[in-house]
Amino acid sequence: MAQQTLIADRDKVQLKRTFRKDLKADVALKFFTQKPSVVTVPGRECPYCLQTQQLMDELASLSPKLRVETVDFYQESQTAFDHGISRIPAVAISGAGASPGEFRVRFYGIPMGYELATLVEDIKTISRGVSPLSTASRRKLRQVNQPVHIQIFVTPADATCPVPARLAHAMALESPNISADVVEIQEFPALAQNYRIRTVPFTVINEHIRFAGAVTETQLLDKVIQAGVRGESSGRSTG
Template identity: 40%
Template sequence: MSEVPEDIAETVVKRFEEELKKPVRLVYFTQEMECPFCAQTHQLLETVAKLSENIGFEVYDFVKDKEKAEELGIEKIPALAILGGKDYGLRFYGIPSGYEFQTLIEGIILVSSGDSQLPSEAVEVLAKAATSPVHIQIFVIPTCPVCPVLGAMAFQFAVANSNISVDIVEIAEFPHLVNKYNVIGTPKAALNETTQFEGLVPPMQFINFIQQAAQGSPTGISPTI
């Protein structure tokens, strides 16, 4: 999907009008010799940016704008950094199409407000768990209906806690990562190269994995769904 269907666009516009109160920057990285989905991703993000006057859209060349890429920690393309009043560490690698469009919208709304929308008790528990930097990669595919739940939850954690950064990775575009992380089902999460889990887990279980990753404890489980 590179264009947003009219009915979905209307819903998103309504949500943006209600919830997008502060500016958001969609910072997109592509390159001159574009990757297979770069053009479609570019078009999709440009369309989304037009759905609210509070969204800015910036395009950088991954090669020519190396410094900018390094500043935002971008290592592959197509890449999107979703920036609000500050950089909360929300990244999207690959096209946010299919069900992943929802994750993109949730990310935009979260960084706009800077409010994770988590209950205060969860924020407290998270603060005790993420005592050192935790980089979360969530591997998804556009047809996975439960993936946005995990992705949006991870985005909430990143907004709530500056030690957490999140990459959503659309695996069809990064087959080497499928092999590296042995992705056979989605969603799958890899935290700090030490901790992995498969499937959708509730918030407290996710926080437990974050704590393990922060402490450098290797682990991995495979809940169903």
């Protein structure tokens, strides 16, 4: 029996057309997973690793500009550490040939539903080198001089999640001091409990800034500046 595809045939046709038109430079997608095993090691369960591998394979088949590399999280732990990967399944994205520190855009959990659209937009942004952020936001992000780690917790079925997810990833692409994770919260219930998440989207910045609900570009930018700018001439925005 043939394996059921994760991306519908009609969507594959559209994505092929989109990638052919919009992709300029090659894009690297590093997929962190574990080798399949008949023995389940407690604490190392990864029920969506195989599905995420299938999704990466299907995406890679849609454009020669998409380069997927699979990394074993446990056997290549140093590589995972160098890329800032702390759990699986995970996908880190950057331009082809980028160093590990440049993979600051990450997905944890399988990026399906609305988050597949987020992944596609990230791919287009990286390939074209054109930011979706306003010129004013990009200028303010140059002030960030401290490490900023943004986590956007999402579910695949929530239509309000892609906006903050895209904004966080765009900001990570704009500043070498910013990294951004989009986390599918249903796959990581311990994180939901740890952060007391009751609704999505839910944003955590450097652990101490936390808020629920949709967010605009200006609102997220203000929080990032609050967390990532030190010095009297920070030009910190308010609101």
